[in-house]
Amino acid sequence: MFGSTSPAASWSPRRRRIVEQAYGQWLAWLHNNDLLDEDSPPEARVTPERMTAFINQLAARISQVSVTMMTGALGRILAVLSPDIDWAWMRRLYQDLKGWAEPSRDKRVAMVPAKDLFDLGLHLMDTAEDGDPAPYFAAPLYRDGLLIALLITRPVRMRNISNIELGRQLVRDEAGYWLRFPPDETKTGIEIDVPLPHALIPYLKTYLTKHRPVLLGRRKAGTPVTMALWVSRWGTAMIQHAIRDQIKKRTKDAFGKAVWPHLFRDSAATSMAVEDPENVRLAAGLLGHTTFATTEEHYILAHMLEAGRRFQRVVLGLRGTCNEEGDEDEDEE
Numbered sequence: 001m002f003g004s005t006s007p008a009a010s011w012s013p014r015r016r017r018i019v020e021q022a023y024g025q026w027l028a029w030l031h032n033n034d035l036l037d038e039d040s041p042p043e044a045r046v047t048p049e050r051m052t053a054f055i056n057q058l059a060a061r062i063s064q065v066s067v068t069m070m071t072g073a074l075g076r077i078l079a080v081l082s083p084d085i086d087w088a089w090m091r092r093l094y095q096d097l098k099g100w101a102e103p104s105r106d107k108r109v110a111m112v113p114a115k116d117l118f119d120l121g122l123h124l125m126d127t128a129e130d131g132d133p134a135p136y137f138a139a140p141l142y143r144d145g146l147l148i149a150l151l152i153t154r155p156v157r158m159r160n161i162s163n164i165e166l167g168r169q170l171v172r173d174e175a176g177y178w179l180r181f182p183p184d185e186t187k188t189g190i191e192i193d194v195p196l197p198h199a200l201i202p203y204l205k206t207y208l209t210k211h212r213p214v215l216l217g218r219r220k221a222g223t224p225v226t227m228a229l230w231v232s233r234w235g236t237a238m239i240q241h242a243i244r245d246q247i248k249k250r251t252k253d254a255f256g257k258a259v260w261p262h263l264f265r266d267s268a269a270t271s272m273a274v275e276d277p278e279n280v281r282l283a284a285g286l287l288g289h290t291t292f293a294t295t296e297e298h299y300i301l302a303h304m305l306e307a308g309r310r311f312q313r314v315v316l317g318l319r320g321t322c323n324e325e326g327d328e329d330e331d332e333e
Helices: 013-032 048-059 064-081 088-100 114-128 135-153 158-162 198-216 240-255 261-275 282-287 292-332
Strands: 170-173 176-181 192-195
Touching (some): 013 048, 013 064, 048 064, 114 135, 158 261, 240 261
Antiparallel strands (some): 170 176, 176 192
């Protein structure tokens, strides 16, 4: 199924796992309901009625977003297993579910402008460098600041940011520093090759030459030196969960609300749509979206946010006018 001539050959390992899980869930549901005919081809087992029942049982135990993701994955694998069948109805079903699904967390509540996130990153690094914190405390503070500043300016997915290794995903040449992820390491199967912002290069150099060695020095005797960019307090490569926790902790301390890493992508796209709407389509490339359709959701959100701000200004202006008129009436009495 994943052979070189198959459309599935370009799928990332993560997408393959999701698709395999979805198809496994589908086969298990068929089996548990005595509907699995092992001699029938895949397309013969799929009907709109069965798919509706399958989705209903999924919705009873997992989130709406997960149901949508699993349905989309199932549609993908069916198109590979039975390419001659018209699966347009499955694609429509998936699109309908996307409109129905609501994330378990309201992104707008936790949204922070990209500039504020970038400023936070710089502030943490500057604080670590002001001479007060001991090296052991300064190093993780500086690391987290660089992490936040890098993630908001180059908002790659969490799996990619956590897997950066020196000389592999982070490389240096005569033009500067680059983040490079081959197709098999990206969700979309499209290579990422972007330069680090010039403003962050001095900070990166300080981290590599001063603070990262401090963290590496905390590793246990005999532990190999990791090539991971992000090093834990114990001198080992930071796992994805630890990186996520540090980002949430630093942002909650700064803004009173935790900004989870994936929301950095939303903040970047929305900020671009607000501040530079004429070039908003560039956000698709920034985020690694294969089409502008995904990015357009943030563009629409940006318009909604700006419309809300304008409405608030109008309301406050009217309120001020009413207060003035009210004062005059009271004077007359």
